[in-house]
Amino acid sequence: MFWADQLAEDVKDKGFQWIDDGWTASGYAHIGSLRGLIIHDAVKKALDAHKIKSNYTFIIDDFDPMDGLPIxxxxxxxxPxxxxxxxxxxSEIEGKSLADFFAENFIETMKIVGAKPEMISAYELYxxxxMDKAIKLALDNAEKIRDIYKKIGRSDKGHDWYPFNPVCPKCGKIGTTKTIGWDGKEVTFVCEPEMVDWATGCSYKEKISPFGGNGKLPYKVEWPAKWMTIGVTIEGEGKDHSAATGTRDVGNHIAKEIFNYKPPYDIPYEFFLLDGKKMSGSKGLGANARDIAELLPPEITRFMMIRNPKRAIEFNPSGVTIPNLFDEYDKAILAYNDPQTHTDLAKVAEYSQKEGKPFTGFRPRFIKLAYSIQLPRVDVYKEAEDEKGSPLDDSERNEIKRRIAYAEKWLTNFAPEQFKFEVSEIIPQNLSLSSEQKxxxxxxxxxxxECGWEGQEIHEIIHSTKKITNINPKDAFSAIYFIFLGKDFGPQAGWFLSSLERDFVLNRISEAIK
Ligand SMILES: [Zn+2]
Known part of the structure; x- marks a missing residue:
């Protein structure tokens, strides 16, 4: 059973479900955050499909301190x-905070991939x-929380540590404050100059109420506190948090032992890896999830993210990841059309949609389109019609148009050399063909x-001629590619030549063998 359906099956008798996800607005949402968002959105779709009443919220952690400077x-x-x-x-925009600025960017990305959670500001929760009830429980049980941190999280906070960070009324910082006392009504805190190495506190010491937005719980306590406060029943997390002794483990213990709250159904998911230095370097691709979301149609981004949360995704737009993804998605659509063949795959296709049902009409392979649009004199719609064997309808034409736009983006920005070519208008310079090749x-x-000018026929002629002349295949094909493309590789030769005018091909050959 597909994992999202299994989840629905597991919770179906447990009443109203509350799905939650969240993210810290300390920079552009990284590509990894997009995986969580889409996985939770697929859960929402699955619960809807199984007629289980649910809500899907997304908490923007806008009260967190700035603890690093994005490049x-x-x-x-x-x-400062x-x-x-x-x-x-x-932010650079008048009247808008950095948190709002980054959150709005991520919300735009959410729209691109079709995720529609209800947005919650953590600051507003405080x-x-x-959050007051949770804050009181946490402070009253500070010692137990210290024990959980120590036993489960393997982190010793010291006997004078309390799980609360006030906003310093003097310098406005929240990342530098340490609570050292709690009398049941107020916390005593110090704004520490050297507690963290990314910010300097002002040494101010005071006693204030911890309630109503005067400060926040540390992340590992705040997460289960939100579960209890909102009533979350389903929430997963990336691998960095799901490991034993990690945030989730600590959160589960705090939920049960401090807040008397059953931890939500867990969906641990693997990393999303962007290949190569090229991505993280000058282009900064992946630093903003939106860049990735714009490289692919939304249903394919979603397909990649949800088909198996337990598998890490290695995404390399400069390699064959993108054409492969399109092929794999097309396979899922085949399964969807005939659910008897591969039920799980059909389900992935279903939950990959931004909305509605998947488009199931004819579509050419992405890689074939990527080749075709580089060839002169090729009508890709006509070619698709020939392949389909009947006229294309409007939705099929639209789908081809969409795929062409993504193929152009890929070819222009990322595609490896072997997928890119251009027919030279004049015969390439430094041509040196052997007499055998000539x-x-x-x-x-x-x-x-004297043959019919069709791909298959040309293909057969090339192979029979190759045999008769006894030339080795590599020399034969590199001769063909070189005189037209100026390099010794290219797309399938018969099909490629058929895309050119016959006279152009004949003239080029006669020029080459002069
Ligand atoms: Zn301060």
Whole structure:
């Protein structure tokens, strides 16, 4: 059974379900955050499909401190803000905080991939007083929490540590404050100059109420506190949090032992890896999830993310990842059309849709389109019609148009050399053909002048001529490719030549063997 359906099956008798996911607005949403978002969105789709009532929320952690400077922010300008809550730091846009700025960018990405969670601001959870109950429980049970951190999280916070970080009223920082006392009503805290190495506190010491937005719980306590406060029943997390002794493990213990709350149904999911230095370097691809979301049609981004949460994704747009993904998606659509063949795959196709049912009409392979659009004189719609064997309808034409746009993006920005070519208008310079190659081309030309000009027929002629002239296959094909493309490899030769005018081919060969 497909994992999302299994989940639905597991919770179907457990009443209303609350799916939640979240992300810290401390920079552009990284590609890994997109995986969680889409996985949770697929859960929502599965629960809807199984008629299980549910809600899907997404918490923007905008109250978290700025604890690092993303490379795209002006270091000089933003360094003084380190340690302050993201929502208190101004962005380049007048009246908008950095947290809002990054959140809006991520919400745009959510729209691209068709995820529609209800958005919640963590800061508003605190200021509204909704987190107060959890804050009191956490402070009252500080010792137990220290024990859980120690036993489960393997982290010793010391006997004077309390699970709460106030916003320092003097310097405005939240990342530098340490609570050292709790009298049941107020916390005593110090704004520590040297507690963290990314921000400097102002040494201010005071006693204040921890409630109503005066500060926040540390992340490992805050997560289960949100589960209890909102009523979350389903929430997964990336591998960095799901490992034993990790955030999830600690959170589960705190939920049960401090908040008396049953931890949500877990969906641990694997990393999303972007291949190569090229990505993380100058182009910064993947630093913003939106860049990836724009490389692929939404149903294919979703397909990649949800088909197996337990498998790491190695995404390399400069390799064959993208054409392979299209092929794999097409296979899922075949399964969807005939669910008897591969039920799980059919389900992936279903839950990969932004909305509605999958498009099941005829579509050419992505890689074939990527080749075709580079060839002169090829009508890709006509070619698709020939392949289909009947006229294309409007939705099929639209699908081809969409695929062409993605193929162009891939070819322009990422495709490896072997997928890119251009027919030279004039015969390439530094041509050096052996006499064997010239004989082969000469014989081909004789047969070409009297055959039907179709890919399959040309393909057969090339192979029979190759045999008769006894030339080795590598020399034969490199001769063909070189005189047209200026390189010794190219797309399937018969089909490629048929895309060119016969006279153009014959003239080029006669020029080459002169
Ligand atoms: Zn301070």
């Amino acid at each position: 795209y922010l002006d270091a000089e300008k933003y360094l 803000y380190m340690g302050m809550p993201m929502r208190s730091i101004p 200021t509204s007083g909704k 004989n082969f081309l000469g014989d081909l030309a004789d047969k070409f002048s």
